[in-house]
Amino acid sequence: MRGHGFLLANYVPGTSLVHRMPLWLKFLLVLACGMASFLIVDWRLAAAALAVLCGLFLLSGAGPTRLFRAVRPLLPILLVIGAFQWWQLGGPVAARIVLNILLCVVAASLLTATTPLHRLLDGVVSLARPFRRFGADPERFALTIAIMLRSIPFIAGAFSDVRDSARARGLERNPRALVLPVFITTVAYARHTGEALAARGLGEPED
């Protein structure tokens, strides 16, 4: 699925070992890191695992800036948690807690940095395949994802249009005037979309 510049920020093209790893293996890696955060009790082990993952991240060619950008949103919170738990539970435990969270975050961003978005979405769609016998329909699932992606810019546009028109009428302090038109537009847009799908013979359940 192309045409979504605003959503492509995470992927770094490359041919490294991590890039070539199959998606399920990367997913298992992330899952393992998630489990590890419950199993690892020694902060030194957590630090070593984090170092290995950071090494893999740099090896993929995504660069230290991206690595930093992946963890930056969490840093203030981690500082607060770390300091608080140091005071409550002592240095080693606080370090373990913070390092384990970092481990998961780096592992997850390694996955998104080395996998193009359309592969990720294909992966999500393939999750539906085993449930086909229970009525899941991977094709309609993929179609729904595509419609969602193409609707985000439209709705973001509606938010800013409504803000402008509220300002023009001097209503920018009225929260109802700021959000209600967006939702009305959203429902109308959704219905038009559904109607357009039906008109093209798409999206209706198979009998």
Add this chain to the structure above:
Amino acid sequence: MSTISLRNAGVSVAVDGRPDPKVLLQDISLELTEERVGVIGANGSGKSTLLRLLNGLVVPSEGAVTVNGADTVRNVRAVRQQVGFVFTDPLSQLVMPTGREDVELSLRRSVRSGKERREQATAALDRFGLLPLADQSIYELSGGERQLLALASVLAVEPGVLVLDEPSTLLDLRNRELLRRTLAGLSQQIVMSTHDLELALDMDRVLVVESGRIAYDGGAAAAVEHYRSLSARSLSGGDFR
């Protein structure tokens, strides 16, 4: 040419807090076989509902609608394969983020092989000179380009009938002319509603819809004249609904 036939078709919907249903269309019987059929009428007259009857987007509450014998209620899948529908706003019609993907999506029902689908999509886009824009986001296209793309996507599956609901309303003068020429070159049977009376004058047969009924049915020039006098009369009567 295809034959679209409506037999005593009527559409009414239940409205909250009112005992009687609201009647949108009443007792319409038509046999459409002409190559170019126009539908004109005031806002809210029932034009859109009439067009939506033709491919089963609206089902008749009375009577029946068939396209080449296929009933729009019992056999909606066959009807939609034969009748392509183009909406006023292409943004609500284009489902996928880029033109190429949207055309490929249209072809999904009919073409099994992915490679063939790509080839046919390329051909469909090329036909309207849209190939250079095929991989751009639909939001980066102009209104006219979007409407052409919507048209290309619908025509990719080669329906026999093309229904268009006010396709030129959102277009500027230049794009309106482009659309007009494109439509003129199509081999499909066309049923189109419009507020653009010049466009209506190109049609072989024009229906004037007024308050859910067919107020006039005949040649383009006479129909447009009838519609003009209808509008003038309702204004001078002080009826501004």
Add this chain to the structure above:
Amino acid sequence: MTQTHAAGTLKPAKRRRWNATDLGLIAVFAALVAASALVAAIPVGGLGVPITLQTLAVMLTGLALGPGRAFAAVGLYTLLGLAGLPIFSGGRSGLGILAGPSAGYIIAFPLAAAAVGWLAAVVIRRTVKFRAVLLFVSAMATSIVLVHGLGIAGMMVNAKLDFSKAFLADLPFYPGDIIKNVLAVTVAIALHKAFPDLLVRRVRQLPQKAAAPRAATPGTTTPEASAQQ
């Protein structure tokens, strides 16, 4: 019409599958939650979890679409965010979220949308008076039990806070939530006025003559009077 009523009572024999319009609503409301998470975020509270229009959009999705479709819409949003689409508040994404302190809130979203949707469907089907108050009570109950409950649990698990500390860290979100729920309910009521068949399906086509020959065919007598699943 008696036949329609018999089939349209509370439990339809077979679950009606989602049609193209339902698909459109699910996809576009998922996009709405994503867009509202991206428009403007204000970091609030002890742990700096950002406050956005997002919880408003989640609640509204439930109030507008009912349990099934709302769960699908918000679940799709959550799933794609976890898969790596940068659509969580502040443009974050990925499975790493599940390790952070806001994990509980993210997991709560689809459940909250479903719960408030179920309550809203009951309120709209059964009552006429005090709808606004009852909807607000539904939204607040859902917020407190699911969103704040799981939010606190998430901080306890991931940041290893004990209950009282996590409770305190969650407290600053309450004022914003009350305001957002009031807003969600007023918007939802306006939406149901603008689109009366959004949540509770009506018989769309009324055969005017009971003896009309077409009344016996499927399409026209589809029992759609029952509420949306």
